[in-house]
Amino acid sequence: xxxxxxxxxxxxxxxxxxxxxxxxxxxxxxEEAADKMGTDPNQVFKTLVVxxxxxxxxxxxxxxxxxxxxxxxxxxxxxxxxxxxxxxNVERTTGYVLGGVSPLGQKKALQTVIADSAExxxxxYVSAGRRGLEIELAPKDLAMLTHGTFASIEKA
Numbered sequence: 001x002x003x004x005x006x007x008x009x010x011x012x013x014x015x016x017x018x019x020x021x022x023x024x025x026x027x028x029x030x031e032e033a034a035d036k037m038g039t040d041p042n043q044v045f046k047t048l049v050v051x052x053x054x055x056x057x058x059x060x061x062x063x064x065x066x067x068x069x070x071x072x073x074x075x076x077x078x079x080x081x082x083x084x085x086x087x088x089n090v091e092r093t094t095g096y097v098l099g100g101v102s103p104l105g106q107k108k109a110l111q112t113v114i115a116d117s118a119e120x121x122x123x124x125y126v127s128a129g130r131r132g133l134e135i136e137l138a139p140k141d142l143a144m145l146t147h148g149t150f151a152s153i154e155k156a
Contacts, residue, residue, distance in 0.1 A: 002129030003095065003105025008137065011145055015137040018125065022132030029099040030064025033125065033134055041065035044125045044134070045118060047101045049094065049110070051085040052077065057093055059103055059112040059146070061126065066115070066154040076113050076151035100130040103146050112148035114139065119150060 008015045020036035022029075034041040041064050048060045048068050058077055062068050074082045087098055095107035103112055103126055118124050118139040126142065128135035142148065 002102065002133065004102035004127070004129040004135060005105075007105040007145060008135060008141075011141070013137060013141040013145070015135055015141070017128060018134045018136060020132050020134075028064065029127075029131060033127075034064055037125070037134065039125060042117065043121050043123075045115070047103045047127055049085040049090040049101065050082045051089075052079045052082055057085055057089070057110050058082070059106075059110045059148075060115075060153055061103055061112065061118070061142070061148070062115045062154045063117060066117075066156060069153055069155040072151070072155075073113060073153045076149070076153055077111060096127075096129055097131070100127055100133070102127040102129040102135070103142065103148070104135070105129060109147070112143075112146040113153055114143060114146075114148045114150050115154045116150040116152050117154060118142070 026032035030046040034044040044064045050058045125134045
């Protein structure tokens with residue numbers, strides 16, 4: 001059990017867990033998850049942590065088939081300039097290792113923005129807190145559990 005799964009259980013939302021054998025040589029954790037689960041990569045979302053300066057970290061959740069648009073995210077959160085956060089800082093702040101960072105059950109609650117394309121699906125997949133483990137849940141439940149907002153933050 002991971003903190004992400006525990007958070008979903010405590011909230012009594014509908015969710016399911018999907019486990020697969022993670023290949024350490026996989027180039028992209030998210031694409032590997034979509035491929036091994038046989039799921040549309042537009043429905044599998046990656047959790048990215050961005051540095052907004054002044055020790056402010058922001059979580060961005062985008063489909064593994066797309067890229068994060070830092071300018072669009074900056075506009076959505078009202079910060080002029082953003083950069084990807086330092087890996088060690090991400091792991092220390094969230095309590096998860098890269099490739100297994102879940103938006104749920106992080107050690108420190110961070111401002112969260114979810115790509116609005118998530119709302120096109122009844123359920124989406126996000127990391128459940130370790131490589132090879134995904135949690136499937138409704139986008140509205142993810143937003144509720146993370147206190148997240150939806151915005152157009154992705155690009156091809």
